[in-house]
Amino acid sequence: MFLSGAAGVAGLASLPGAGAVGSDSAERGGDSPFEDREEFEATTDEILSERIGDDTPGATVAVVDREGLRLAKGYGVADVETGAPVEASETAFSIGSVSKLLTFTAVMQGVERGTLDLDADVNTYLTDSAVEIPDTYDEPVTLRHLGTHTAGFGALVNPGMVERAADLRSLERVLAENRPERIRPPDETVAYSNYGAALAGHVVAQVHDTTFEEYVQSEIYDPLGMDHSTFNAPGADAVDRRASPHAPAGDGFEVPERVHINWRPAGSMTATVTDMARFMRAHLADGQLDGATLLTPETTAEMHTTQFERHPAVNNGGYGFWEYGRPTEDLIGHGGATLYFLSALVLTPTHGVGVFVSYNSRGAGSPGAVTEELLREYDLGFEPQSPEPLASPETKTRAERVAGEYAATEEYASGLGGLTSRLGHETVAATGDGRLTPDDERTFVETEPYVYREVDGIDVLAFDVTDGAVQQAHMSNAPQVSFEPVPTAERQNVVAGSLGVPLAGFGLSTLGYGGLGAWRWWQRRRGVSDGESEESPEPAAEMADFDAREEFE
Secondary structure, three states: OOOHHHHHHHHHHHOOOOEEEEEEOOOOOOOOOOOHHHHHHHHHHHHHHEEEOOOOEEEEEEEEOOEEEEEEEEEEEOOOOOOOOOEOOOOOOHHHHHHHHHHHHHHHHHHHHHHOOOEEEEHHHOOOOOOHHHHOOOOEHHHHHHHHOOOOOOOOOOOOOEEOOHHOHHHHHHHHHHHHHHOOOOOOOOEEHHHHHHHHHHHHHHHHHOOOOOOOOOHHHHHHHOEEEEOOOOOOOOOOEOOOEEEEOOOOOEEEOOOEEEOOOHOEEEEOHHHHHHHHHHOOOOOEEEEEOOHHHHHHHHHOOOOOOOOOOOOEOOOOOEEOOOOOOOOEEEEEEEEOOEEEEEEEOOEEEEEEEEOOOOOOOOOHHHHHHHHHHHHOOOOOOOOOOOOOOOOHHHHHHHHHEEEEEOOEEHHHHHHHHHHHEEEEEEOOOOOOOOOOOEEEEEEOOOEEOOOOOOEEEEEEEHHHHHHHHHOOOOOOEEEEEHHHHHHOOOOOOOOOOOOOOOOOEEEEEHHHHHHHHHHOOOOOOOOOOOOOOOHHHHHHHOOOOOEOO
């Protein structure tokens, strides 16, 4: 049974689950940017009406400000086969890698209590665990590296996915059996790592002598009143009103089998949008909510502040959070994508505003586009720029110097992952007049030596150049990775995409399961059917994290 695109946009008033919830049904005063609540809700409805039925059968949205919950609303259906509506306070969505924000919040709670040290060798917390990080380099991997994705791990192709909850294994086991290679010294560059986030969750569990799921329940969910959130698989707790996964089919959507994530701290959380609103409010209120303390104000600010700088002209990352929008805007957050769900969370601490949007399908659109449009509508960020080109006789020479083929720093060691990585090389072209075109639609002009800003957009492309040679490139819209020049011998005759196409807006902000389709194809070729689980995964060199050119979490 399919939901046609036309049926899904037949007017927001008629959409199932279109009612808002929250204690703020009346307008409130103060310095909120959403003074006229009815107007704000109508604007949000209009933005979602263009997407329900086309991009996704269902969505859930929450907006908070300093005064509390401004809007929590469900749109469309949670399941196209049953027609069950999305209800903001009841329907839980898989939020993918937005889960990492809770994982790294848990790490920082341990730091506050003195049970964890961001700069200690993580192996000091793994003495009673089967998980161990090899001493490939003199510098050890620390929790600081895990939270900034600078540990230097290689990527893995196998995302630890299973189709039956019964086939989920302990976090300790899947981390021990799927360890990636250390391909760089720590603190050298950013390279997004789901393994690193899962490892951080395991460390939290080890030092508190509990499971990761139990820790989050007692130290985050319970204090904040997040009663409809879990890292567990369906059936393991009371959170059972979950939106069904959907995949595009014809002019509508179908319901595939649900899949489960073994690397749970990296992306297995499901939650209602009202619960996510409480988490956002706590982070926007210096770690406090309704008398409960999630973190101290100092620790909260540390998580929100740049912790590793790729380049001063582009967005970077805090501890667990990524910076978004124009580099001068105060926007942080995280995206998330599983095989069939997409999510985006953005905070602007300066304005005290948070937005969370989740879809129950991976269609043509992204919830990140919703957050961008909504925040831009209220002058809270994502404002396009009109850069003034640098007047320099060397502009053309510099553009030609940086033009070429690049590969993301999230590298695959070998096997299918290596093939996937090589086919994903990206190109930057010089137009001959000093401008750059990372794709066919966008143009960048140089505003300072080796720094290029998008014309009528928000992105920035910056290059590290030493003695006339490019060392790395950094895309502002892709804070989770950097890019390195591809040696001539490794360049492709046919490039899979151009730099910028998969990186616009939240395109790379979520990183993820891009390699999953290839992984499943590979497993079938090896004779492993979709319904079977692998008791003994392949060596780490053949496994892999999620492809940096798609969304995870």
